[in-house]
Amino acid sequence: MDTTELVKDLQEMRESGHLSDPILRRAVRNLSEEDRFGWVGVYLWDEEKNRLWLHNYVGEPTEHALIEPGQGVCGTALEKGENMNVPDVSEVENYLACSPDVQSELVVLIKAGDEVLGQIDIDSDEKAAFAEEDEQAVQLVADKLAEVIMADRRE
Numbered sequence: 001m002d003t004t005e006l007v008k009d010l011q012e013m014r015e016s017g018h019l020s021d022p023i024l025r026r027a028v029r030n031l032s033e034e035d036r037f038g039w040v041g042v043y044l045w046d047e048e049k050n051r052l053w054l055h056n057y058v059g060e061p062t063e064h065a066l067i068e069p070g071q072g073v074c075g076t077a078l079e080k081g082e083n084m085n086v087p088d089v090s091e092v093e094n095y096l097a098c099s100p101d102v103q104s105e106l107v108v109l110i111k112a113g114d115e116v117l118g119q120i121d122i123d124s125d126e127k128a129a130f131a132e133e134d135e136q137a138v139q140l141v142a143d144k145l146a147e148v149i150m151a152d153r154r155e
Ligand code: SME
Pocket: 039, 041, 062, 064, 067, 071, 072, 073, 074, 075, 094, 095, 096, 097, 098, 099, 105, 121, 123
C-alpha cells in the first residue's frame, strides 16, 4: 500500500486551516478503504486519566473505547513504546477482542520524539495480514498525525 497521497492530503488539510480532529478522521476513513483492513481506529493517550481513548474508527462497534497501559495489544504497544505487528491474535494472552473474526492486528504509535500521543490500530480478518511495508506506510500517516496534534497544542 502507498500512503504518500494520503499524507499529502492531510498536510493540505492542515494548511487550509483544519485542526487535528478532522485530520484524524480523514486518516482513519482513508486507511479503512484498504481491503485487508477490517477495522481501523485512532486511540489517543490521556495522560491525566492514564489511559487510551478511542477518538474515531471505521468498522464494527467495540467495547474497548478505553484501554489502560499493558492491556491488550494496544496497551502493550503503549507500555513498550513500540509498534506491534501481531500475525495471529489467538496467541496473545491478554488480547482484547473487538470481533471474533479478527485474525491479525497492527498497532503503529503516533509519537512526537519519545512522547507517545496515541496510536493507529488496524485489525484484519486475514492471518498475518500486515507486512513490514504496511507498517512503514502507516507510520508515515502516524508521523503526520503527530505533527498536527503537536501543532494544535501550540495554537
Ligand atoms: N484488539 C485491541 C483492542 C482494540 S479493538 O480490537 C478495536 C487490543 O488487544 O488491544
